[in-house]
Amino acid sequence: MSTPTYLKEEENKNLRLLQRNFDDITEYELQLEILEKGKILHIPKGKTIMTYGHFIRTIPLVLNGVIKVSRENKDGQELLLHYLKAGSTCSITLICCRIDKKSILKSVAETDVTLIAVPIEAMELWTSKYPSWKNFTMLSYDKYMSQMIDILDAVAFQKVDARLTHYLNEKSSISNSTQIKVSHSQIATDLNTSRETISRILKQMEKEGKLKLGRNRIELNV
């Protein structure tokens, strides 16, 4: 049975995407194996990928789009941790699935997302077989740890207004626009604070001329 041409083209496209976004994964063999064992998933904006308590059986390699990762506790309390952009993976899942642990995180597609879902069984071999895979996972851990330190820093030492400013800048860079589409209560959830606090700080910032407010919309001034 021969593979239809359009499928091969699709595969080539994905291979190039993989090479372009994950330049730490160098072995051509490994790249092919990732595409062979992994499954390409297209996830629409707004869809929840993981929530608290889910078992994890695959790890995501993000090819396109942005995934929002937040901590979620039993009571449904949330705190935005970081964003996964193209070329990254969730390193906590690298550990989690190894020890067969339930997810302690929640992830939602911030934009439309394309990713390769790699089953854990495949990864096990790669660590010993391909130096660059080992390197890639180590770099991911390192990146993750740094981000966690940053979060700790922000929550422990920064005031809410500083965190809000940072939040807005990040949002703006993700959407590549100074127009941010989000409600005050969503921001409050992300930063784990109250909606009123966010409303008041935003109002103050508007008075200072830093931004312009609208319903479900914030326009950043440059």
Added chain:
DNA sequence: ACATTAATTGTGT
């Protein structure tokens, strides 16, 4: 075009 309703935002305590 207008009225109704739901959701978001503003504010005082």
Added chain:
DNA sequence: ACACAATTAATGT
């Protein structure tokens, strides 16, 4: 943090 007022967007008639 809570209660409520005001405003805005969405929807139906």
